[in-house]
Amino acid sequence: MTVLRKNLIDGEWLGEAGSRNINPSNTNDVVGEYASAGPEEAKQAIAAAKAAFPAWSRSGPLARHAVLKKTSDEIMARKDEIGRSLAREEGKTLAEGVGETIRAAQIFDFFAGETLRLSGEMVPSVRPGVGVEMTREGVGVVGIITPWNFPIAIPAWKIAPALAYGNTIVFKPAELVPESAWTIVDILHRAGLPKGVLNLVMGKGSVVGQAMLDSPDVNAISFTGSVGTGKRVAAASIEHMRKFQLEMGGKNPLVVLDDADLAVAVDCAINGAYFSTGQRCTASSRLIVTEGIHDRFVDAVKERLDKLVIGDALDAKTQIGPVVDQTQLKQDEDYIAIGRQEGAELAFGGERLERGTPGFYLRPALFLGSTNEMRISREEIFGPVANVIRVKDYDEALSVANDTPFGLTSGICTTSLKHATHFKRNSEAGMVMVNLPTAGVDFHVPFGGRKGSSYGPREQGSYAMEFYTTVKTAYTFAG
Ligand code: ADP
Secondary structure: OOEEEEEEOOOOOOOOOOEEEOOOOOOEEEEEEHHHHOHHHHHHHHHHHHHHHHHHOOOOHHHHHHHHEEEHHHHOHHHHHHHHHHHHOOOOOOHHHHHHHHHHHHHHHHHHHOOOOOOOEEOOOOOOEEEEEEEEEOOOOOEEEEOOOOOOOOHHOOOOOEEEEOOOEEEEEEOOOOOHHHHHHHHHOOOOOOOEEEEEEEOOOHHHHHHHHHOOOOOOEEEEOOOHHHHHHHHHHHHHEEEEEEEEOOOOOEOOOOOOOHHHHHHHHHHHHHHHHHHOOOEEEEEEHHHHHHHHHHHHHHHHHOOOOOOOOOOOOOOOOOOOHHHHHHHHHHHHHHHHHHEEEEEOOEEOOOOOOOOOOOOOOOEOOOOOOHHHOOOOOHHHEEEEEEOOHHOOOOHHOOOOOOOOEEEOOOOOHHHHHHHHHOOOOOOOOOOOOOOOOOOOOOOOOEOOOOOOOOOHHHHHHHHHHHEEEEEEEEE
């Protein structure tokens, strides 16, 4: 028996069965059935959010704190069940699914606290007798459009600050992961949100997402997804003169220098490139390695790759789950073919694997002998595929690391304070890691990138306030 999950519009669960989601570890397993909204439902959701904004934006910190704290507590109490369900629909491992669920709980807890910390400024005017106040207010109706690779953490890090700062929401999750989205909305709804404050519209990006982009009543859009869709969000948002924030791709470099601790470098590469099946915008897809350590590093990475357990996401022994779906699997395989055609050497993996159940299993792939000009070095693959680029020294490594249209994260493995410091200062990325994987960030500090990776203010931590509020400067002459 599959369950039917409906959309939440103006406090009511509405809709008929429209789509199913499939477990990528076992395509015979249907996780659930979901209502699929059309443009009319999107319009109703936007109207409900618009109507709910005045009261919610004036609700005060305690009401918002209560909902966010209660949500955090329930997510944490149900972490194993929600984490398992996430792993079942997305294909990341149980440990990753539970870890991501805990992260979502921490994010709601953080923003519950932020509701009580909102402050303003007061300064004397240049005109005697006049006072000037600078305060922050909610922006209005926020459209939240999310991808499939972090089905609960990304919605959490957009929904929590949007609510904390008094906005109302129309939330459109990715088609592949409706169960995690529905779960988080159900918890928030039961935690006591007034009707219309949070609306869930599951459905196609080209239909529901597009209806959000085209609406003059959506005052801000926070988007995470592909570069192509991000550009559409940007163009439509300029047309409506609304705020927007984009998180898109990455082609993140991990530099490994001759003086690196080999064990640390191998850990960083395996984790950064292959965990979560390489399906992270922060994945280390370019491994830039200096000559003196190249062969030792490659041998050690291959040895570790050979030992990784690839299988059903719900099996506790699995370290790498399946690829999310057939389309993504084809994209990964196409890029593996492109890498070979371009002359890179496929030194490990890249082939499909049979497991006990029909699923999208791919052995993690490692290319050697690649150049930074190849397509596999320039385009985001979004799978368990990484390539090693051999360089002469630190200077060449830095220049190759920065030679990319993206700029989300970067990493360096070195024991040299001089090189680590120089890299932190000169890497053209929004987040820089020293002796750590390029993926894996804290929830209470800003997240975001440069160049083609991101646009607009940072997400997460107290920096999230920049996007989810607008500044008001008020002047008072009291005589
Ligand atoms: P990915 O490759 O990660 O699936 P997409 O950019 O296609 O990246 O999807 C990210 C999110 O954007 C999803 O929720 C998707 O449904 C949504 N989306 C896709 N097309 C549009 C569109 N034309 N307008 C608004 N949202 C869209």
